[in-house]
Amino acid sequence: MVDRRILLLAALLAFVSALFLFWNLRAPMGFILSLRFTKFAALCVVGAAIGTATVLFQTIAANRMLTPGIVGFDALFVFIQTMLVLTLGGAGFARLPALAQFGVETTVLVLAALALFSILLRKGADDILRLVLTGVIIGVLLRGLAGLAQRLLDPSEFSIVQQASFATFGAVDKTQLAIASVILVLCLVAALSIARSLDLMALGRRTALPLGLDYDRMVFVALGIVALLVATSTALVGPITFLGLLASSLAHAVLSTWRHARLLPAAAIIGAIILVAGQFVFERLLGLQSTLTVIVEFAGGALFLFLVLRRPRL
Template identity: 45%
Template sequence: MLDRRLIILAAISLAAAIAFMTLGLRGNIAFVLQLRGLKLLALVQVAVSIAISTILFQTVTANRILTPSIMGLDALYLFGQTALVFLLGGLGYSNLNAGMKFSAEVLLMIALAMGLLWPLLRTRLDMNLMLLMGVTLGLLFRSLSALLSRLLDPNAFAIVQTASFANFNTLRADLTVLGTIVTLVAAVLCWRARHILDIIGLGRETAIGLGVHWTKAAAGLLLLVAVLVAVSTALVGPVAFFGLLVAALAERLMRTQRHALLLPAAALVAIIVLVGGQTLLQHGLGGASTLGVVIEFAGGLIFLMLLVLGSRK
């Protein structure tokens, strides 16, 4: 039987989607609906992928204030954008084939994740040490990005700054559909593994005692996290604190650690935040700001609140 809170969240997300598609319709209605439909699909895909990846990452690491960005994937993406602008210039960067660029970015981020996970599988590396490696690589990529940024001319630097925030305005239909397929497959895999996730959430020793091969399960889940983050980041750009925001809200609403409720709740909250936020900014505030900046600001506040509340326990 469906939880009443999930039904309410689903109704709100549906209302947000309808408002996004219908508010302010004018001109060529068919063209506008097609454009908004593509944008809505991208918003839903990014919302679901970031929400699921954050819940999985927090479950495996047993830490509710961490996000997948700690693995350095966002920093690698930003370094890649900066390096491309530095090597090709602003015009060359703008003329890159979008499909090839998307594929290269996804493969690079997955390769980084596999490089971090390989020692975990080979030598039973401690999870904390793997996370420390990710933080170190993230600092390295950010430092290299800052170095290259100082060597760019102002116009090229403006292009890099634009790529540093999530952008939901310039989307390709083929890439959005590909990202949606990957997200759907990942969501199905996560749903089938929801009971195993409940066991993993009890801790490494308890999970092993209950018959879970913790090392392989953790590595597989982290690789799935990397794929979801890579696809969504390559499609719209980095959204570091968004997952933390929706995961925290979902936990407060559901008041449970059962993944059968937590996963769909986080996905629905993420859809409400993204689709509803984009609708409000676009039609209520006249596009006065960008959604990515607002989400990062709100997510940063939630992060600080979690740190303060955690220190008082």
């Protein structure tokens, strides 16, 4: 039976979606609606992907203060963009086929994520301090290398890197969006199919193993889903580090449960609500552009500091 609170969240998403799509809709309605729907779909896909990935990552790491983005996804994405522009030049980067660039970026991010998570969690998910510090250090290293490479660029090429390094929903390729949507659905189905195993994983390795769970295999499966979700969403629109922390924290607060069969869809819906509602407020009501990601990162960062200082018992 579906939790009523999840149905309420779905109804809220439908309401903010209707506002985003039809608020102040004018002629030519068909053209404007098609543009709005593409942006709306991108917001939903990215929000749902990051929300789901964060819940999975927190279960693996046994800590609700962490997100996959904190271990350097954004820095790696910026480094990839910088090296592409440095190698190919501004004109060569602009001529890259969008689909090929999306595929290369997704593949590199997935492989790097699997390697990184495997190294950080090879001794289990108990060493949270090492996990966070290693991720932060890798992020600083990649940002430093990217900054060094950016000094070699001329101003026009540097502006290209800057534009490609921030999350934007205004120019999402429809083919890439369709691929990302399929990946999201498949990952959601895969995550829900192992929801009971995730419930056992949340108890910890020492407790889960005597209960018959193949803990190491499930960690690998969950990490693969996390890597695919975060890599796809990052390659599609760019990095949003702390969105997942907001979605996951709100899902836990709203549902007050540890069952992943409920937490995963709730986090996915809440992630989509945050982006769609935020974009509606800033774009339709305030008439602002490229502001949503800044606000989301600020709110998520503030929440992260609050959780660190509070030191919640998990």
